[in-house]
Amino acid sequence: MDLKLNDDQNMMKKVAADFLKAEAPSHVITDWYQKKIAHLPEIYKKTAGVGWLGMTLPDEFGGGGSSATDCGVVFEELGRGPLPGPFFSCGVLAAQILLDGGSAAQQKAWLPKICDGSAIVIPALSDDPIQFGPKSVATRATKSASGFTLSGTKRYVQDGDAASHFICAARTDSGGVILALVDRQAPGVAVKAVSGFMIGAAEVSFTNVAVGADALIGALDEGWPVVLAALTKALPILCAYQVGACQEIFEMTNEYTRTRVVFGQPIGRFQRVQDHCVDISIHLDGARWITYETLWKLDSGIAATAGAHQSKAVASEAYYQSCHFAHMVFAGAGTDYKHPLMAHSVLAHALYQYLGTPLFHKRAMIDAMYPRKTA
């Protein structure tokens, strides 16, 4: 057993931390979140330069060939920001979907572009505001002479407005799900940013969008298993991002208990305030160890489907709850959009929903471990 990071990972962690300090210090990020800026093209390009897009992809596609844990270490640092942008949705999840389900030609055409940041491919999977899973795919794919015609509206696509291309999940007449690569500029595609107590989501609608048969990722009607396989490898990296966010919240909250003096003493002396910090610590460490164990499983060839679901459930809940407990400590000041906690608060609410709620993933976890008789 060895639960510490190795030297390389410590190095990557430091590079990422330095990158954030230089390119996106806390007050700048806070400002982006207040203005709902969810994608910074220049920063995104720079991260491609450092090799953080498609990190786990093989070298031949321009990837870094890194382990899942390495990638998690970097994403943990990005989450501390929390640095906004389609790093995960495109650089990890879309990349993985293409690697797992794409043809050789698709891999060759798209993966290098994902790695160098010239294409931003965003998965547009669920149509439903609440649910995830194959049943949440409602966009229709009707057979056409040369392929399919897509019609439907994905009401909330995380990072939708950053996309140059979408991986659209759609239901065919036979009831199966296909995945189709769609150019954002294709006639019939419309993207509308959604405002509200969230960040990064956009409504993406497809109105009679024609896609050729060569746009299909994976076999006909076999799209969802590709998504599932990719999620197993990708979700833990999103979780690492959320772990980083919790770590940041934990540290800023602890620091505040030392410096904020009320009733003549640092508020950290009040047991109630201590309790809030202890609660954050439990959420943080729970999410951390579940996430890193799953990353280790992925790197060690151990089945990780249940672990990936578990990680997403625990990390999203941890992020959400850590924000609440931090709000209890920061009180009035923490509800000001100029306060760094607000960026986390807004993001945590969106990530709670993204790619399935904690409830969805808890159920998927237990179903993966103990399949239902009536599955």
Added chain:
Amino acid sequence: MDFSLQPDSPEISAFRQEVRAWLAENMKGSEHLRWSGNWSTRENAEEYKFRRALAGKLGAKRWLFPTYPVKYGGAGMSLDHQFVLETEIDKYGLSLGSVFYTLSRLVAPALMKFGTEEQKAEFLPPMMGGELAVWQVLTEPQGGSDVANCQTKAIRDGDDYIVNGQKVLVGHHLPPDFLWTFVCTNPAGKRHENLGWLYIPATLPGITIQHMHLMMGIKNAIFFDNVRVPAKYLVGGENNGWKVANSYLELEHGGGGSVAEHPLFARLIAHCQRTNFDGESLMEDQDVRDVLAEMLIDLDVQRLMGLRNFWHRYVKQPHSYGGPQFLFLQRMVRLRNAERVQKICGYDALNPDDSVHEVADFEYTVRSGPGWLHGGGTLDTDRLIIARRLGLGRPSQEDAPTTV
């Protein structure tokens, strides 16, 4: 015990008809408006204008503060009359206490109890007439929990007080008429014996108001730079501010109770009934039903605690820990409901819907969880007060101040 409201007496029944007819008439033209909360996070100018005008009209009828004496702008009516007014206006989604965004509902009682005859005659009629927006100005940047550690100084100079200092987290997006301001009247004095309340006209020179953008909409920082406030605006006497604060804050701190039903639950049910997933209404989904069940229990407990406090207030037997207990419960229920609404509505719970009243809007509900954890104290200070009132670990229990 009897939880039912008594049937109206003939007199009250006639009054109810009068109020209904009046409201029907005066709410005309508001059909398309969707009210925001106690203060707006929507900042809809038309809605505000309508509400403010309505407050003026209600005030002119003396119906905003119906039980207050006629000479101060009230109607000298009974509690039953107030019930009628509260319940009838509630049908329009408004409450008497916040027809428009003013905290007069809190300030007027304090003036009644602690104001001099001259102050009451001057300050109360326009307030009860619904003509004024009054802000409650207490919190300072160095810590809102320790209210007594007030650093905004009001130093007597002839017939005036000279006020210097800073307040934060107060008011809303539109300018106020008066600032109900907590000040330190004697910097050298003993804690709790050095404080005062000033009723400050907001237009005096030296006052600067700066917006703060919060989760719950716009609040403000206020800077007082050598503001000259006539001494007659000091309420409750010099260095007596702590006593005033105590009784009046109990009202803010839940001691006033509440009889209103929360509109959120009905709206959520309606949403579930008309929203389908996988060919079935959300009402058929066992997960959704479980969440709704928990929410209903929380809301019912909250409703009954509000009712209990309301009753205690009006029979003038303050419940010792009822106020802070209710406040604490409300905060926790809001926080739990925020997540519940998100569980049921998903991303839709994060997306504001301006076609409904703000207090029943899901996105507002979600923000209200963490965003309203702190108005008028925090979870922690609520518990501190409950503990004192219960006498936990102490030989004696602290009494609840009599609310006004």
